[in-house]
Structure formats: C-alpha cells, structure tokens
Amino acid sequence: MADENADGSPAATPPPARSAVSALMFSQGVSVAGTQVTALALPTLAILLLDTGPLAASLVFALEYGVQGLTGPFAGVLVDRVAARRRLLVAVDVIQLLLIATVPLAHAAGALTLVQLYAVAAVSGALGGVSAIAVPTVVADFVPAEGLVAVNAKLAGARSVGQIAGPGLAAALVQAVGAATAMVADAVSYGLSALAMSLPRLRRGEETKQAAARPGLAESLREGIDVLRDQPLLARLAVAAAALNLGGAGLGGLFAYFAYQVVDLGPGELGLTQAVYSIAAVTAVITAKRVIRRVGLTRVIPVFGPLAATALFLIPLASLGAALPVLIAYQLAFGFCATVWGVSWVTLQQQLSPPEQLGRVLGLSRSIGQLVMPVGALLGGTLAGAVGTTGALAVFASIALAGTLAVVTTRPQSARPGASRA
Known part of the structure; x- marks a missing residue:
C-alpha cells in the first residue's frame, strides 16, 4: 500500500x-x-x-x-x-x-x-x-x-x-x-x-x-503528566483505552465459557468467530488511512471508540438467540472499529506530544491501560458468580462504553508547534 x-x-x-x-x-x-x-x-x-x-x-x-x-x-x-x-x-x-x-x-x-x-x-x-x-x-x-x-x-x-x-x-x-x-x-x-x-x-x-x-526522574515524570494535563484529549484517550481494556479483559476472560456453556457453541464455531475478528482487523488496517483521511483524525476518535464499545453488547445479546450470527457480527464490528481507533490514538499521541516527551506520554498512557487488565480478568469470574455470566458481560460492556464516551465531548485539538517530526 x-x-x-x-x-x-x-x-x-x-x-x-x-x-x-x-x-x-x-x-x-x-x-x-x-x-x-x-x-x-x-x-x-x-x-x-x-x-x-x-x-x-x-x-x-x-x-x-x-x-x-x-x-x-x-x-x-x-x-x-x-x-x-x-x-x-x-x-x-x-x-x-x-x-x-x-x-x-x-x-x-x-x-x-x-x-x-x-x-x-x-x-x-x-x-x-x-x-x-x-x-x-x-x-x-x-x-x-x-x-x-x-x-x-x-x-x-x-x-x-x-x-x-x-x-x-x-x-x-x-x-x-x-x-x-x-x-x-x-x-x-x-x-x-x-x-x-x-x-x-x-x-x-x-x-x-x-x-x-x-532532568531527575521525578521531574521527568512530572513533565509527562503536565503534557496530559495540558492536552485534555490525550488524557481522555488514556481513560478511554483503560475502559476498553478493563471491559475487554473482563469479557475476554468469560468469552469462551459463555460460548461453550451459555450459548452452546462448539470449538469450531468459536474458532470461526475468532477468525472473523482477524479478518475485520486486517480489513481495518488496509482501509485505516482512507477512513481517517475521509472522516478526519480528531473525528475518528469520538466515533470509533464508542462504536467498538457498543459492539461488546452483542456478546450478552447472543444469549437471546441466533448466537453464532450475533457473535460473528460482534467480531466484525469490534475488530474493525477498535483497530481504526487504535491507529488513530497512536497517531494523535505522536502529533500532540512534544517530541522530547513522547516516550513519557506513551508510557503514562499505556500504564493506565495496562494496570486495569489483570483487574478485569480477575473480576470477571467473581462478577459472573454474583450476577451470572450474561449479566457480567453486560456490566463490562457498559464500563467500556462509558469510558469511550469520555472523549466525545472533548474539543478537537491541533498538534503542538514542533510536535510533528519531519
């Protein structure tokens, strides 16, 4: 390409x-x-x-x-x-x-x-x-x-x-x-x-x-935090990514159990849904540049994040019937939207962060998103025991949607002078 x-x-x-x-x-x-x-x-x-x-x-x-x-x-x-x-x-x-x-x-x-x-x-x-x-x-x-x-x-x-x-x-x-x-x-x-x-x-x-x-370690970390504070879009993107990761970790830990025990899919059918996700992700990679150019980089973020999170609700909805087609639809929608969102997020971080502080911005943002993953994975089983597997899936999907909606009301920003590298 x-x-x-x-x-x-x-x-x-x-x-x-x-x-x-x-x-x-x-x-x-x-x-x-x-x-x-x-x-x-x-x-x-x-x-x-x-x-x-x-x-x-x-x-x-x-x-x-x-x-x-x-x-x-x-x-x-x-x-x-x-x-x-x-x-x-x-x-x-x-x-x-x-x-x-x-x-x-x-x-x-x-x-x-x-x-x-x-x-x-x-x-x-x-x-x-x-x-x-x-x-x-x-x-x-x-x-x-x-x-x-x-x-x-x-x-x-x-x-x-x-x-x-x-x-x-x-x-x-x-x-x-x-x-x-x-x-x-x-x-x-x-x-x-x-x-x-x-x-x-x-x-x-x-x-x-x-x-x-x-500068010293504490001052270096403070400079990275200052970038996130001065660029609200970057801070909210970190929160949105953390919400998607928390919801995704909880859903991921329960997905196979839900597929086998709740909606009675076989291993081949479960493998088919995962293959569909891969196809959707690759399609998103091929078309991401065209989609982002047409929609606009700062407009892709508040649209594709919530769309990816909304697709997560299709997992518990599969318990109502037609489980295989519904889960295939989930993998298609989530795989495409989450991949385009991810490419846009990295690009905005590169464009909005001062060049000398990009590593710290990426590190702080990743830290927020990574720390919630083991929490989500461990909470999944506990919550499923309390409200049932389908109910737990709906809760985690709601967490992901609420977090991604945090960027919708953020005013788009332009790259800082000197932030992009030629």
Whole structure:
C-alpha cells in the first residue's frame, strides 16, 4: 500500500525510511508471533508440569500485564533519555532472547521452578512495555507528520499477522515438542527481530545524535503528566483505552465459557468467530488511512471508540438467540472499529506530544491501560458468580462504553508547534 499526500496524490518515501518501516514491520510481526508461543507455554508449564492450581496459573498473566503497567512511566522516561532508540530496541530484543532461553535450559537441567516462570513473565512484560513505547517513538523520529497514519497502520497490520499466525504456531509447537522446548521459537523470534532492527539506517547522523539534558526522574515524570494535563484529549484517550481494556479483559476472560456453556457453541464455531475478528482487523488496517483521511483524525476518535464499545453488547445479546450470527457480527464490528481507533490514538499521541516527551506520554498512557487488565480478568469470574455470566458481560460492556464516551465531548485539538517530526 503506497503512501499518499493529504490530497490523495502519491507521496515519495525516502529509501532509508522505506527500509526502516520494513524492518519495523518484520520485527513487530515476528516478535508478536513468537510471543504467542510463550503466552501459551508459560501457563501450560505451570499447570501441567509444576501442577499448580488455577490461581497460581492466572498469576502468570497478571504479572506480565501488571508489571508492564507499573513500569510503563519509567520505561517512557528511559525511551526519552536514550539518543539512539533503535539501539534500545535491539538491546531489549537481545535481553528478551536470553531471558526466554532460560526456561528451556532450566527444563532440560531439571531445575525449572514456578518462581522462575513468574520472574520470566514479569521481566518479559516490563521489557515488552519498553518496546511498545519505543516503536511509535522511533516512527515519529523519521516519519513526517502526514505519513504517520499510513506507517502506524502498516505496523498494526504486521502485528495482526503475528497475532493470527502465532496461536496456531504455538499450539502446534507445544503439542509437538512440549511447552518448554517450544519457547525456543520465541527466543529465535527475538533474535530475528534484533537482526532486522540492526540493518537499516533511519537517517543520517542517527548514531551520533546527542540526547537532551536529563532532568531527575521525578521531574521527568512530572513533565509527562503536565503534557496530559495540558492536552485534555490525550488524557481522555488514556481513560478511554483503560475502559476498553478493563471491559475487554473482563469479557475476554468469560468469552469462551459463555460460548461453550451459555450459548452452546462448539470449538469450531468459536474458532470461526475468532477468525472473523482477524479478518475485520486486517480489513481495518488496509482501509485505516482512507477512513481517517475521509472522516478526519480528531473525528475518528469520538466515533470509533464508542462504536467498538457498543459492539461488546452483542456478546450478552447472543444469549437471546441466533448466537453464532450475533457473535460473528460482534467480531466484525469490534475488530474493525477498535483497530481504526487504535491507529488513530497512536497517531494523535505522536502529533500532540512534544517530541522530547513522547516516550513519557506513551508510557503514562499505556500504564493506565495496562494496570486495569489483570483487574478485569480477575473480576470477571467473581462478577459472573454474583450476577451470572450474561449479566457480567453486560456490566463490562457498559464500563467500556462509558469510558469511550469520555472523549466525545472533548474539543478537537491541533498538534503542538514542533510536535510533528519531519
């Protein structure tokens, strides 16, 4: 998909930028696919090999997202302080490779413990947060403002491909060679990602770029908070994302149970609905640039967020009848609207944040959104026991809708002078 100017005419992308975008797309796709292996392997090892209960196994998930949320603001400070951010991405990938490799090595030596699984989940989650903040910051370093939507959509597409291919790869590997050995594939994926990011040159003089003056940690965090305070749209977007994540985590934890036990779907039918979500997400990636250009970046946000949240109500409505068609409609609507919303959110953060503080804005916003995910996942079962599965699904959908409606009344803002990078 070629880049275009605002008037729809083709826009030339400099060869270094094209190679950098390609490297980022490969890096994102392969690492996301590899991460799916570890996401399945860690709880599998905890449950089947170490014989833990459901609470201990769920802590693997909670630690990964909880630690990522807690360390997000500090990761943002780190990203803003590092001059060569691409080198940071390579370093994080190498550390991830070494970290993941400790699990199959410990298993082979007969020394694998639950404490090690928890440590791997926590540290890997924190490192993943650094990468998630650094990638859009690297993009904003070398992509002109008018090209941000297109590049963000391409990266979202690469991640979608990884998310589509990853679960099948993970299941096949875990079945074929065992959970611990399967994690070698994730370690290899980080190695490939590091290699890809080591090859392109983003722009002339990148390696000798000097970092800005470094205030203290507390002052650095305060500067990021000041940006969110001065830009109400960014603050409300963080709240909306947190609401979607909270509702989505609660719904996600109950979705399979609802499908099997409440509306009596089979595994094949459940898999079909998930495949439809992937198709909708990829369609959104392909069309996001055109949709955002036609609707307007600041108008996409207050429309597509609530639409995505409204689609969540189709899940409990499936209990009234025609469950499969209703759940397919949910996956179509949510997959498309949430993906377009996500691309728009990242682009607005890049455009509205001062360049030297973008990492902190991303870190603080991600922290707000990540910390609610383990809360939502753990609350899902508790709430379902109190009001029933269908009632709990409706409550979580209502939370998501209320949060996304917070941005509807926000007055659109323009990018700060100097915020976009040429």
